[in-house]
Amino acid sequence: MSDIVAADELRLLVERIERLEEEKKAFADDLRDVYAEAKSRGYDAKTIRKVVARRKLDRNAAQEGDALFATYCAALGMQLSFDL
Numbered sequence: 001m002s003d004i005v006a007a008d009e010l011r012l013l014v015e016r017i018e019r020l021e022e023e024k025k026a027f028a029d030d031l032r033d034v035y036a037e038a039k040s041r042g043y044d045a046k047t048i049r050k051v052v053a054r055r056k057l058d059r060n061a062a063q064e065g066d067a068l069f070a071t072y073c074a075a076l077g078m079q080l081s082f083d084l
Contacts, residue, residue, distance in 0.1 A: 035045040054062060073080055 035048065038048055039045045057065065070080060
């Protein structure tokens with residue numbers, strides 16, 4: 001009887017995973033639509049993705065990333081200019 005219980009449990013787990021995979025795809029489709037909308041309104045989707053990724057970082061991680069980026073650019077002789 002434990003084989004039947006294990007099979008039922010496994011089936012339920014697989015079905016949950018399948019539902020979550022469907023939800024994940026729906027969310028991915030929604031995200032793609034929002035980025036497409038942003039692009040249609042004249043925004044650069046690639047830059048928005050960078051902004052979203054940046055906002056996920058805490059302040060120290062962001063500053064560390066900026067410093068590392070500046071160091072690499074300087075090592076390559078690239079001049080950074082963010083003056084607007």
